[in-house]
Amino acid sequence: MHDGSGRIIAQDLSKSFGPIHAVRNLDFTVHPGAVTGFLGPNGSGKTTTLRMILGLVTPTSGTATINGVPFHRLPRPGTVVGAVLEAQSFHPGRSARDHLRCYAAAMGLPDRQADQALELVGLSSAARRGAGGFSLGMRQRLALATALLGDPQILVLDEPSNGLDPEGIAWLRGFLRSFAATGRTVLVSSHLLREMEHTVDHVVIVSRGQCVYNGHLDELRAAQRSRVLVQAADPAALVPALDQHGLSAEYLQDGRLAITGADSRAVADLALEAGVALYGMQDEQVDLEQLFFQLTSGQYAGAQAPPGNWAPPAVGHQHHGGGFGGGR
Numbered sequence: 371m372h373d374g375s376g377r378i379i380a381q382d383l384s385k386s387f388g389p390i391h392a393v394r395n396l397d398f399t400v401h402p403g404a405v406t407g408f409l410g411p412n413g414s415g416k417t418t419t420l421r422m423i424l425g426l427v428t429p430t431s432g433t434a435t436i437n438g439v440p441f442h443r444l445p446r447p448g449t450v451v452g453a454v455l456e457a458q459s460f461h462p463g464r465s466a467r468d469h470l471r472c473y474a475a476a477m478g479l480p481d482r483q484a485d486q487a488l489e490l491v492g493l494s495s496a497a498r499r500g501a502g503g504f505s506l507g508m509r510q511r512l513a514l515a516t517a518l519l520g521d522p523q524i525l526v527l528d529e530p531s532n533g534l535d536p537e538g539i540a541w542l543r544g545f546l547r548s549f550a551a552t553g554r555t556v557l558v559s560s561h562l563l564r565e566m567e568h569t570v571d572h573v574v575i576v577s578r579g580q581c582v583y584n585g586h587l588d589e590l591r592a593a594q595r596s597r598v599l600v601q602a603a604d605p606a607a608l609v610p611a612l613d614q615h616g617l618s619a620e621y622l623q624d625g626r627l628a629i630t631g632a633d634s635r636a637v638a639d640l641a642l643e644a645g646v647a648l649y650g651m652q653d654e655q656v657d658l659e660q661l662f663f664q665l666t667s668g669q670y671a672g673a674q675a676p677p678g679n680w681a682p683p684a685v686g687h688q689h690h691g692g693g694f695g696g697g698r
């Protein structure tokens with residue numbers, strides 16, 4: 371039964387390993403009926419956080435709950451949460467079906483659940499084959515089938531697209547989206563926003579163990595407004611004209627103006643009105659991946675972690691919008 375509960379809540383969650391602050395004061399909620407991406411570069415604390423949610427690592431401080439209780443207090447946890455934390459090893463000579471039957475028996479589930487799980491991940495035709503001969507993509511599907519055995523309300527997956535080919539990634543995307551569409555919960559980690567861009571609705575982005583964005587992906591996209599880049603004969607005359615219409619312009623190093631708040635047609639009309647000739651015009655596209663790198667750049671640069679209300683530096687141009695630096 372999937373009743374729309376299935377919330378994961380992290381509250382002021384922190385974990386240190388000696389001097390290493392792997393996770394710092396994370397606050398976020400993972401809602402049912404959506405796919406939530408937990409994104410950040412390698413070493414940003416994603417796996418540690420997922421392991422705390424799953425009761426495998428004890429937080430230094432703060433709490434992680436599922437349906438309001440810590441994992442270890444869930445009744446029949448296998449029917450509540452299915453998890454794939456890392457590429458699993460399988461007994462090479464054991465068939466996929468037997469592997470799943472072993473797990474099903476351990477969970478007190480009938481054998482038919484194993485066949486159902488194989489069907490769900492598209493492995494029915496390989497059910498009798500030894501998992502030792504499986505490709506990486508097939509092994510990922512088998513791991514997912516193991517997580518699905520108890521028909522869980524919540525799926526937690528750590529970097530599930532690692533090593534998948536484009537077809538496998540597309541299949542996973544469809545699977546996760548349809549799983550969430552039934553009112554269930556998906557939390558999926560990745561270090562690549564591009565791979566998750568069309569899979570996730572909500573994103574929690576971490577850098578150096580801290581949250582740098584928590585919100586809808588669409589809001590993140592909208593926050594990164596597109597610009598029109600123009601080569602004007604007389605930029606100094608164009609800027610006040612733009613300003614009069616509430617448009618902001620920024621000088622680029624190559625002498626062009628970057629204009630925010632209007633499309634290229636409106637900019638062309640304004641330039642004509644102001645009597646300024648334009649020699650070139652270009653619409654700059656939103657580059658979500660670039661924004662992601664900016665948000666997490668403190669980690670790569672080895673800089674201090676951003677403070678609570680930190681807003682990202684402009685990615686080519688000024689960033690607008692909320693949601694940064696805090697949990698919801």
Ligand SMILES: Nc1ncnc2c1ncn2[C@@H]1O[C@H](COP(=O)(O)OP(=O)(O)OP(=O)(O)O)[C@@H](O)[C@H]1O
Binds near residue numbers: 417
């Ligand atoms: N058991 C441990 N003992 C000591 N340090 C650890 C332990 N587990 C994780 N760390 C450290 O905590 C930090 C966060 O690691 P974590 O694996 O959670 O990050 P991640 O975002 O999942 O990275 P990756 O994508 O590379 O797995 C890293 O600096 C890592 O070295």
